[in-house]
Amino acid sequence: MTCIAMLGYGTVGSGVAELILKNKNRLRKNIKDELILSNVLVRNLEKHKESDNINILTKDIEDIFRGNVDIVVEAMGGVNPAYEYVKRALQLKKHVVTANKDLIAEHGGELLDIANKNGVVLRFEASVGGGIPILKSLSECLVGNNIKGIKAILNGTTNFILSKMSKENMSYEEALKLAQDMGFAEANPESDVMGYDAARKLSILSTMAFEEKVNWKNIKINGITDIDTVDFQYAQGEGFEIKLLAIGEYQDNSIYASVSPVMVRKNSTLGRIENEYNAILIDGDAVGDVVFTGKGAGMFPTASAVFSDIVDIIQNKKEKGILFDYNEASVDTLWRKENKWLLRVNTRNRVDAMAGLSELFPYCKIITKGMYGLEDEVAAFVKSENEAVLDRNIETLREKIDCNNIKKMMMLED
Amino acid sequence: MTCIAMLGYGTVGSGVAELILKNKNRLRKNIKDELILSNVLVRNLEKHKESDNINILTKDIEDIFRGNVDIVVEAMGGVNPAYEYVKRALQLKKHVVTANKDLIAEHGGELLDIANKNGVVLRFEASVGGGIPILKSLSECLVGNNIKGIKAILNGTTNFILSKMSKENMSYEEALKLAQDMGFAEANPESDVMGYDAARKLSILSTMAFEEKVNWKNIKINGITDIDTVDFQYAQGEGFEIKLLAIGEYQDNSIYASVSPVMVRKNSTLGRIENEYNAILIDGDAVGDVVFTGKGAGMFPTASAVFSDIVDIIQNKKEKGILFDYNEASVDTLWRKENKWLLRVNTRNRVDAMAGLSELFPYCKIITKGMYGLEDEVAAFVKSENEAVLDRNIETLREKIDCNNIKKMMMLED
Numbered sequence: 001m002t003c004i005a006m007l008g009y010g011t012v013g014s015g016v017a018e019l020i021l022k023n024k025n026r027l028r029k030n031i032k033d034e035l036i037l038s039n040v041l042v043r044n045l046e047k048h049k050e051s052d053n054i055n056i057l058t059k060d061i062e063d064i065f066r067g068n069v070d071i072v073v074e075a076m077g078g079v080n081p082a083y084e085y086v087k088r089a090l091q092l093k094k095h096v097v098t099a100n101k102d103l104i105a106e107h108g109g110e111l112l113d114i115a116n117k118n119g120v121v122l123r124f125e126a127s128v129g130g131g132i133p134i135l136k137s138l139s140e141c142l143v144g145n146n147i148k149g150i151k152a153i154l155n156g157t158t159n160f161i162l163s164k165m166s167k168e169n170m171s172y173e174e175a176l177k178l179a180q181d182m183g184f185a186e187a188n189p190e191s192d193v194m195g196y197d198a199a200r201k202l203s204i205l206s207t208m209a210f211e212e213k214v215n216w217k218n219i220k221i222n223g224i225t226d227i228d229t230v231d232f233q234y235a236q237g238e239g240f241e242i243k244l245l246a247i248g249e250y251q252d253n254s255i256y257a258s259v260s261p262v263m264v265r266k267n268s269t270l271g272r273i274e275n276e277y278n279a280i281l282i283d284g285d286a287v288g289d290v291v292f293t294g295k296g297a298g299m300f301p302t303a304s305a306v307f308s309d310i311v312d313i314i315q316n317k318k319e320k321g322i323l324f325d326y327n328e329a330s331v332d333t334l335w336r337k338e339n340k341w342l343l344r345v346n347t348r349n350r351v352d353a354m355a356g357l358s359e360l361f362p363y364c365k366i367i368t369k370g371m372y373g374l375e376d377e378v379a380a381f382v383k384s385e386n387e388a389v390l391d392r393n394i395e396t397l398r399e400k401i402d403c404n405n406i407k408k409m410m411m412l413e414d
Numbered sequence: 415m416t417c418i419a420m421l422g423y424g425t426v427g428s429g430v431a432e433l434i435l436k437n438k439n440r441l442r443k444n445i446k447d448e449l450i451l452s453n454v455l456v457r458n459l460e461k462h463k464e465s466d467n468i469n470i471l472t473k474d475i476e477d478i479f480r481g482n483v484d485i486v487v488e489a490m491g492g493v494n495p496a497y498e499y500v501k502r503a504l505q506l507k508k509h510v511v512t513a514n515k516d517l518i519a520e521h522g523g524e525l526l527d528i529a530n531k532n533g534v535v536l537r538f539e540a541s542v543g544g545g546i547p548i549l550k551s552l553s554e555c556l557v558g559n560n561i562k563g564i565k566a567i568l569n570g571t572t573n574f575i576l577s578k579m580s581k582e583n584m585s586y587e588e589a590l591k592l593a594q595d596m597g598f599a600e601a602n603p604e605s606d607v608m609g610y611d612a613a614r615k616l617s618i619l620s621t622m623a624f625e626e627k628v629n630w631k632n633i634k635i636n637g638i639t640d641i642d643t644v645d646f647q648y649a650q651g652e653g654f655e656i657k658l659l660a661i662g663e664y665q666d667n668s669i670y671a672s673v674s675p676v677m678v679r680k681n682s683t684l685g686r687i688e689n690e691y692n693a694i695l696i697d698g699d700a701v702g703d704v705v706f707t708g709k710g711a712g713m714f715p716t717a718s719a720v721f722s723d724i725v726d727i728i729q730n731k732k733e734k735g736i737l738f739d740y741n742e743a744s745v746d747t748l749w750r751k752e753n754k755w756l757l758r759v760n761t762r763n764r765v766d767a768m769a770g771l772s773e774l775f776p777y778c779k780i781i782t783k784g785m786y787g788l789e790d791e792v793a794a795f796v797k798s799e800n801e802a803v804l805d806r807n808i809e810t811l812r813e814k815i816d817c818n819n820i821k822k823m824m825m826l827e828d
């Protein structure tokens with residue numbers, strides 16, 4: 001018999017409770033064990049008074065730690081007080097399963113260390129990609145590979161918004177409003193639309209893939225709040241979509257890590273991922289490209305991943321878990337390979353801008369005003385040997401001509 | 415230290431040997447173990463006289479069993495003598511890793527049983543989907559799900575042929591020839607093009623997913639040898655592609671299992687899988703649709719999966735492996751849901767055929783002769799409440815009109 005205590009009884013928590021109940025017989029048959037949900041920590045007992053589980057709910061965290069609990073499931077979200085509770089649970093030699101990307105991105109290394117020292121396991125499959133089995137695949141199934149790169153859509157909310165902007169011609173504000181109405185976006189969407197959520201997930205993913213700690217604060221982060229319908233017109237004119245892409249890639253001796261809106265081919269694997277779906281493309285030196293797609297969030301997809309972590313712990317109780325105490329990686333925020341970029345130069349001096357662009361960039365495809373009718377803009381697809389050179393050229397252009405703003409966006413052709 | 419013996423030193427075997435060498439340091443660091451390749455069984459020593467591993471090659475299977483071997487990697491392919499060797503290895507309490515779908519589809523249940531009785535593990539991740547981590551994902555990561563259905567492209571050779579027929583307008587014969595020239599198809603391509611290879615993989619996948627033994631001999635199997643360029647014209651006219659699809663799906667109390675050419679939307683997840691790539695879509699009741707894509711064969715993708723099985727065994731030596739001793743499933747070869755189908759009626763009596771079709775099928779979209787110019791054919795997209803009714807209607811039509819052949823193909827709209 002395995003006793004489970006849960007911290008939090010919101011969407012994820014109640015999903016996990018339901019899966020535990022639903023899989024009772026199957027677990028008994030397949031792994032000869034019984035899962036008992038023995039305690040659930042809630043903030044407000046009153047709110048759950050109709051729940052079937054009312055007799056195991058508690059407001060007192062000490063009830064959780066006092067009990068004879070084997071595994072603590074942390075489903076409260078946010079860094080505090082989750083951090084303190086998880087730390088105490090591990091120190092008390094309880095295994096911990098969490099879906100909390102903020103907590104792992106912030107304190108993963110330290111918590112895994114505490115877990116290892118105490119002979120217990122900390123698992124967090126649900127923290128990246130919801131129900132998509134990506135962390136286990138990375139750490140166990142692709143163990144014979146050197147991972148060369150990751151390209152991923154890790155945030156369902158922003159992918160939903162970008163899909164609606166692209167397919168239904170909505171403005172950013174309209175699409176965000178729809179996402180909020182449909183429950184895909186929070187009332188305060190900052191963490192999603194600014195790219196922080198995706199960056200935390202990329203930090204976890206890259207740290208596991210590259211076996212060096214990729215601190216999420218070192219990742220270059222651009223959200224989608226600056227994307228407008230004209231960006232989509234430029235992209236679509238070339239057969240491209242715009243996606244908020246998380247990229248982790250080995251470049252020489254450092255790891256390029258960024259979250260930003262990127263143009264990808266409409267018909268590419270990532271270009272086709274729509275609405276709330278996530279996708280993760282892993283490039284391993286032995287396996288080649290492997291792609292994982294599915295719902296990156298939601299009650300049951302997330303609960304499915306939490307549940308698999310629980311079963312894993314039961315089946316391998318004595319095994320050491322993931323190691324995460326890697327050295328801090330040297331993180332690079334500039335793309336070092338030759339690439340195409342979209343530049344949008346906001347200026348009243350269109351002729352000078354065109355002259356300047358074509359002088360600075362040997363490959364330069366200028367989009368004429370007539371196409372999308374912006375009076376005060378010159379746009380061009382340019383090629384640059386790397387991002388540092390691109391940025392220098394942008395600076396030169398800025399000095400040369402009278403312009404307000406130059407916006408750049410990467411264009412991935414493969 | 416873990417001693418590994420290998421049976422076979424062809425493409426897969428040499429890939430595994432290379433990965434073992436390449437990952438030496440990493441394994442020592444991460445799992446504190448050393449892998450030693452101690453023996454390799456080959457048929458012809460002469461052929462490998464230039465090999466770096468010449469000193470550990472042997473023609474005598476007894477050398478393999480005599481040694482102090484922990485894990486036997488079976489990389490010879492085919493059912494015999496692999497079956498006998500694997501059985502003996504398990505009885506001698508050696509763990510076994512194999513990439514051999516024929517062996518597992520034929521004898522998987524018995525061999526897993528022997529493994530369990532002897533306290534060792536039999537693993538076969540590479541037998542389905544090459545380097546794509548699908549079996550572990552199914553059995554461990556999706557353990558909280560009831561699997562409702564599987565739709566998959568499991569054979570890279572046929573997918574390559576169909577891609578070339580569709581995109582480059584090649585005939586079946588031309589595309590097959592190209593596949594053979596490029597090394598994607600064997601000189602004798604029967605097992606691929608007749609659908610047997612995909613059916614064996616579907617049998618393994620379905621048996622694990624549905625926890626009932628889906629015997630591959632009970633699967634409805636149609637290969638791609640009858641597909642012609644006109645099929646592609648009909649499909650493309652509706653925005654569809656043709657894929658050799660392996661489908662396993664719960665229908666009432668039985669499992670529908672088939673491998674056959676199916677029309678899927680050009681822009682759907684499976685419609686976009688091209689050339690030698692494989693894709694597996696799993697529909698779980700908690701997680702929803704999850705899709706896994708990657709190279710389904712080849713030296714290093716396959717070796718990547720074999721290697722992960724080896725590491726898994728080292729890390730969990732004392733664990734029981736997969737259970738496979740399920741009851742024989744009731745396998746259904748008729749699709750029980752309402753669906754659209756393409757019917758191609760080969761007849762000189764076109765007017766009667768059109769009249770018959772429109773009388774028998776309330777939904778009937780007849781493709782007029784002018785479109786693709788076949789003088790002796792009437793084609794139609796029809797809807798039928800299930801496949802049994804469809805087949806009855808086809809019989810009625812056959813009796814009613816003078817026709818040679820009626821060809822049907824399923825059209826999946828979602």
